[in-house]
Amino acid sequence: xxxxxxxxxxxxxxxxxxxxxxxxxxxxxxxxxxxxxxxxxxxxxxxxxxxxxxxxxxxxxxxxxxxxxxxxxxxxxxxxxxxxxxxxxxxxxxxxxxxxxxxxxxxxxxxxxxxxxxxxxxxxxxxxxxxxxxxxxxxxxxxxxxxxxxxxxxxxxxxxxxxxxxxxxxxxxxxxxxxxxxxxxxxxxxxxxxxxxxxxxxxxxxxxxxxxxxxxxxxxxxxxxxxxxxxxxxxxxxxxxxxxxxxx
Amino acid sequence: xxxxxxxxxxxxxxxxxxxxxxxxxxxxxxxxxxxxxxxxxxxxxxxxxxxxxxxxxxxxxxxxxxxxxxxxxxxxxxxxxxxxxxxxxxxxxxxxxxxxxxxxxxxxxxxxxxxxxxxxxxxxxxxxxxxxxxxxxxxxxxxxxxxxxxxxxxxxxxxxxxxxxxxxxxxxxxxxxxxxxxxxxxxxxxxxxxxxxxxxxxxxxxxxxxxxxxxxxxxxxxxxxxxxxxxxxxxxxxxxxxxxx
Ligand SMILES: Nc1ncnc2c1ncn2[C@@H]1O[C@H](COP(=O)(O)OP(=O)(O)OP(=O)(O)O)[C@@H](O)[C@H]1O
Ligand SMILES: [Mg+2]
Numbered sequence: 001x002x003x004x005x006x007x008x009x010x011x012x013x014x015x016x017x018x019x020x021x022x023x024x025x026x027x028x029x030x031x032x033x034x035x036x037x038x039x040x041x042x043x044x045x046x047x048x049x050x051x052x053x054x055x056x057x058x059x060x061x062x063x064x065x066x067x068x069x070x071x072x073x074x075x076x077x078x079x080x081x082x083x084x085x086x087x088x089x090x091x092x093x094x095x096x097x098x099x100x101x102x103x104x105x106x107x108x109x110x111x112x113x114x115x116x117x118x119x120x121x122x123x124x125x126x127x128x129x130x131x132x133x134x135x136x137x138x139x140x141x142x143x144x145x146x147x148x149x150x151x152x153x154x155x156x157x158x159x160x161x162x163x164x165x166x167x168x169x170x171x172x173x174x175x176x177x178x179x180x181x182x183x184x185x186x187x188x189x190x191x192x193x194x195x196x197x198x199x200x201x202x203x204x205x206x207x208x209x210x211x212x213x214x215x216x217x218x219x220x221x222x223x224x225x226x227x228x229x230x231x232x233x234x235x236x237x238x239x240x241x242x243x244x245x246x247x248x
Numbered sequence: 249x250x251x252x253x254x255x256x257x258x259x260x261x262x263x264x265x266x267x268x269x270x271x272x273x274x275x276x277x278x279x280x281x282x283x284x285x286x287x288x289x290x291x292x293x294x295x296x297x298x299x300x301x302x303x304x305x306x307x308x309x310x311x312x313x314x315x316x317x318x319x320x321x322x323x324x325x326x327x328x329x330x331x332x333x334x335x336x337x338x339x340x341x342x343x344x345x346x347x348x349x350x351x352x353x354x355x356x357x358x359x360x361x362x363x364x365x366x367x368x369x370x371x372x373x374x375x376x377x378x379x380x381x382x383x384x385x386x387x388x389x390x391x392x393x394x395x396x397x398x399x400x401x402x403x404x405x406x407x408x409x410x411x412x413x414x415x416x417x418x419x420x421x422x423x424x425x426x427x428x429x430x431x432x433x434x435x436x437x438x439x440x441x442x443x444x445x446x447x448x449x450x451x452x453x454x455x456x457x458x459x460x461x462x463x464x465x466x467x468x469x470x471x472x473x474x475x476x477x478x479x480x481x482x483x484x485x486x487x488x489x490x491x492x493x
Binding site: 146147149150151152153154155156160164165168169171243244245248 | 297300301302320322324325326327328330332334335336337345346349350377379380393397
């Protein structure tokens with residue numbers, strides 16, 4: 001009952017967005033912004049194996065860099081949150097580097113690593129690493145000391161405290177950081193794929209633009225939006241599965 | 249038997265130092281219940297942490313069964329008021345945590361916990377999360393977890409303060425029954441004078457911060473249900489109240 005109402009409200013928002021898009025395209029009356037129906041048709045007409053290949057490449061670039069960032073930033077964030085000495089070393093570094101636009105390093109990475117996956121994933125990684133690190137650290141800092149003491153009194157050592165208390169206490173914040181990072185990751189992905197190389201959805205979209213094939217361009221945009229949506233749903237599903245107590 | 253001699257504790261050092269306890273001397277014979285009562289911030293929780301070995305004394309020492317306490321002791325269980333249970337573990341996961349940390353096999357965990365949970369009226373709630381329990385049920389899970397390790401010393405920090413009067417009295421009775429059955433040495437912190445007098449064979453009244461001992465009352469009638477309605481009970485409550493004022 002509740003589920004079906006939820007599904008309905010999602011459907012309604014999708015229809016609303018498409019309606020808005022349709023109105024805008026009628027109002028602008030410009031081939032650069034076809035209506036949603038035309039765009040969906042072009043998606044069905046688009047050269048599928050080609051589009052799928054780019055979609056696959058973009059997806060693993062985003063997922064790979066997100067996974068790598070989580071793998072490194074989460075343990076570091078947990079440690080920094082629990083050990084003020086480590087944090088007093090990390091905090092100024094993070095603070096100084098935070099406002100530096102990491103995408104500006106894209107050209108540097110291209111010179112050093114070439115125009116392959118490495119460059120793109122490195123820059124995405126650099127952009128989202130800080131977000132995940134800071135969110136995780138702040139969550140780890142906020143754990144009430146009595147929670148740790150009560151588990152320590154049961155005989156938990158350092159490792160058990162991380163496993164039983166610190167990591168689970170921070171999981172919801174980590175997943176939220178993942179969700180926020182996903183948005184940044186896709187933006188940076190698009191930028192990096194349009195700047196160099198000949199693969200990925202960013203390239204596909206730009207290629208459509210240059211060939212004035214607006215149908216293909218919109219097919220690429222829709223594919224990218226779909227990728228973001230699916231990854232977002234995937235993260236929500238992950239939260240549902242690994243943080244069951246959060247559902248209450 | 250718990251012996252506390254010349255105990256003192258201060259949080260922090262230098263200018264930011266907060267003295268929390270000074271000159272604490274007392275002794276709890278094995279199997280007895282000692283209640284700590286005193287104004288807010290006088291160091292009761294700190295004293296429990298010290299007894300549990302979670303903090304180390306700045307002055308003096310604590311001995312349990314003749315041995316000096318320098319780290320959490322295997323057979324000392326502590327129940328903290330608000331943070332006893334982990335929100336991400338089910339009733340079973342929380343109750344079994346101590347056993348799991350000591351590498352009991354799932355079979356052994358079952359054998360110990362099933363009767364404990366049944367005795368505390370928690371059967372059927374195993375899969376629930378703490379957020380799905382009443383205050384009294386939560387405290388019973390915390391008690392189950394503490395008892396699962398078969399402690400000889402039980403430390404409790406305002407265990408029943410968030411509960412309504414009836415639930416509270418029910419749990420006080422449960423606690424007395426458990427103590428009689430297991431001969432637990434108990435130190436319990438409370439703000440509630442009636443609770444102190446009902447449970448404590450020994451009642452220690454502390455001064456405002458830094459906590460010092462203001463008075464020690466012996467209260468041999470503690471623990472029996474009839475005592476609650478006797479004149480001695482009210483007399484003892486009055487004495488505790490006078491000491492607190
Ligand atoms: N981690 C800490 N750092 C510094 N000071 C602390 C810390 N914990 C407690 N204190 C201080 O030590 C004193 C004793 O605190 P404690 O928590 O032991 O009091 P309490 O008697 O349990 O109070 P309550 O009845 O309100 O629970 C208080 O003045 C408190 O502000
Ligand atoms: Mg306290």
